[in-house]
Amino acid sequence: MDANLIAVATISGALALGAMSPGPSFILVARTAVASSRRAGMGAALGMGMGAVVIALVALLGLHTLLAAVPWLWLTLKTVGGLYLLWMAFKMFRHAHKPLDVDKNASAGKSFRRALMSAFLTQISNPKTAVVFAGIFAALLPSHITPAMYVALPTAALVVDGLWYAFVAYALSSSGPRKTYLRYKAVFDRIGGSVMAALGVKLIVK
Secondary structure, eight states, X not given: OOHHHXXXXXXXXHHHHHHHXXXXXXXXXXXXXXXXXXXXXXXXXXXXXXXXXXXXXXXXTTHHHHHHHOHHHHHHHHHHHHHHHHHHHHHHHHTTTSOOOHHHHHHHSSOHHHHHHHXXXXXXXXXXXXXXXXXXXXXXXXXXXXXXXXXXXXXXXXXXXXXXXXXXXXXXXXXXXXXXXXXXXXXXXXXXXXXXXHHHHHHHHO
């Protein structure tokens, strides 16, 4: 089998494992799906996939090398990304106690486009994700990167992240998970906000 095909398949598997690990992206998609609508959840899934495309392209262009050469840029990216996650956590805490009318929220709440943009910004706000991508690429890519890889790998990132989060959105927008969320909304929002805040703080200070 062609070395490039093997590399794309192996990298896709590594990216899939990364996407499935809990983090701010999962929290955002899950909350959007259960609190708004399946359509909004799918918008968030697409936003995650689009963010993965950007991260894959940046990683291919040598982000790891650039950050090693310019330490202050890494510090800036970490700080901005951490502050964005803290802002997301603040909003979750702020609205945790408010009851949610799902029927009204499905039509008047977060739209497909808004969910997409929120997810996209969440995905690209974490520079550690880009470093992980760069590390995977550096470890698994062949020594010679053909031009086709600049299309194949971002496409693979889009498919892997998009499909995984679409599955999450579809599963959690079903009636069972939604009813459970509505019953314990304040608890779930505060737990999710706490995790989001912890990730933001960790990103800034570590």
